[in-house]
Amino acid sequence: MKSLISERARGLRLSKIREIFEIVAKMEDVVRLEIGEPDFDTPANIIQAAKDALDDGYTHYTSSAGILELREAIARKLARENRITVDAATQVAVTTGATSALFLTIQATVNPGEEVLLPDPGWPPYASIVQLTGATPVLYPLLEKEGFRARAHLIEPLITPRTKVLLVNSPSNPTGAVLDREGMEAICELAKKRDLLVISDEVYERIVFDPHVHHSLATLPGMTERAITVNSVSKTYAMTGWRIGFAAGPAEVIAPIPKLQLYANCHPTAAAQKACVAAYDGSESTVQEMVKSYQLRRDYMAKNLNELPGIKCPTPGGAFYLFPNIEGTGMDSMTFAKHLLEKGKVASVPGDGFGPHGQGYIRLCYAQSMEDLEKGVERMGKVTAALAKAGS
Ligand code: PLP
Numbered sequence: 001m002k003s004l005i006s007e008r009a010r011g012l013r014l015s016k017i018r019e020i021f022e023i024v025a026k027m028e029d030v031v032r033l034e035i036g037e038p039d040f041d042t043p044a045n046i047i048q049a050a051k052d053a054l055d056d057g058y059t060h061y062t063s064s065a066g067i068l069e070l071r072e073a074i075a076r077k078l079a080r081e082n083r084i085t086v087d088a089a090t091q092v093a094v095t096t097g098a099t100s101a102l103f104l105t106i107q108a109t110v111n112p113g114e115e116v117l118l119p120d121p122g123w124p125p126y127a128s129i130v131q132l133t134g135a136t137p138v139l140y141p142l143l144e145k146e147g148f149r150a151r152a153h154l155i156e157p158l159i160t161p162r163t164k165v166l167l168v169n170s171p172s173n174p175t176g177a178v179l180d181r182e183g184m185e186a187i188c189e190l191a192k193k194r195d196l197l198v199i200s201d202e203v204y205e206r207i208v209f210d211p212h213v214h215h216s217l218a219t220l221p222g223m224t225e226r227a228i229t230v231n232s233v234s235k236t237y238a239m240t241g242w243r244i245g246f247a248a249g250p251a252e253v254i255a256p257i258p259k260l261q262l263y264a265n266c267h268p269t270a271a272a273q274k275a276c277v278a279a280y281d282g283s284e285s286t287v288q289e290m291v292k293s294y295q296l297r298r299d300y301m302a303k304n305l306n307e308l309p310g311i312k313c314p315t316p317g318g319a320f321y322l323f324p325n326i327e328g329t330g331m332d333s334m335t336f337a338k339h340l341l342e343k344g345k346v347a348s349v350p351g352d353g354f355g356p357h358g359q360g361y362i363r364l365c366y367a368q369s370m371e372d373l374e375k376g377v378e379r380m381g382k383v384t385a386a387l388a389k390a391g392s
Helices: 005-010 016-026 044-055 068-082 098-111 123-133 152-158 181-193 256-264 269-281 287-304 332-344 368-392
Strands: 092-095 115-120 138-142 163-169 197-201 228-233 246-249 362-365
Touching: 005 256, 044 269, 068 092, 068 246, 068 269, 092 098, 098 123, 098 163, 098 197, 098 228, 098 246, 115 123, 138 197, 152 181, 163 181, 163 246, 181 197, 181 228, 269 368, 287 368, 332 362, 332 368
Parallel strands: 115 138, 115 163, 163 197, 197 228
Antiparallel strands: 092 246, 228 246
16 A cells, blocks of 8 residues: 655654653643743734624635735834835735744745755744755754854855755744844845845744844845745734734745645635734734733743752843753753653753754743742752752
8 A cells, every 4th residue: 555644744753842742741730831822811902803803794715915904004013113114915925823924935935955044943843844845954053152143154154055045033932032233234244145035033023121122134234135024923912823924025925925825725814814903003002011021020030040050041132931051950951851840840841852952951931920930940949959969
């Protein structure tokens, strides 16, 4: 009998993170710091807009580029918040979350055999998305000594004649690092010099803490024709389950995205699209409150983790993750993550699940209640103290 599944499907590897998920599923009373999403519910005005949309008949097919009203709201958002000027009709495609925006943008721009530069450590689906096009992911390092920020001098040696796209993610998942303006300028100069397209994944753009500032890569000189901005409502508005995102950039790159989307999922849900108009055009106060709350929790976690033996925790500038260095415990990432879960009932993600340069770190998401964070710190304290005692 012929194989039932394709080589493509067989080639998709499940991440190491699943090992942790499987252990968590069998346990009780675990402090869940491995989950990567806001703990807030979607703001009430956005939920109301979705209800109104259903009552108003947003139950039919839409354009595969998304409703024009939402593309216009996104164009206004890009002008207001990012200083990016785009034509709503030709330079914005609404997608099923940023995941789909990344998938479709890679499909639209990269040929089999070409190479895509990805951050290491970075969000695990990037590599699989690239592999699904028949292209090769090439990992560029993000180093702790550089504040985990992408550095042009570490990327340049990896460029070959086959390199088509450089993907940049700031603020970063998993490190929370925010790329500085000079670093971004150097990367843009490199992209222009070596004729690369740049995909800028900005899903955490609004979760940035003083004094850090988010700069949209597409606004740097000469980048309008080679930068594609990917974003979504998932993190900013606590809307991970709604599945709305977008890609914005040169009309030539955006044009094939609705065509590709047509054959995958046609378009994102009509009423959810309509609700996102309310999200982008609505009051900013809820977003600001959420960011303030993340900042308090980041400060609490970074301060307390740095007091634990064997743990060094840089204070990240954005997103809702911490990426502490756990080398001082004498364990590798997976061993430590499993030990922490089994002995301390705290779930984390081993850093090497995000790429080889994540070895020696774990990712903790602090978008959890203060009560859980306090419990998590206390439990981590006991586990690391026991390790330190055993090692001395
Ligand atoms: N990009 C990064 C860096 C992420 O961390 C995530 C989700 O965790 C996404 C993209 C996908 O976001 P969405 O929910 O919009 O698909």
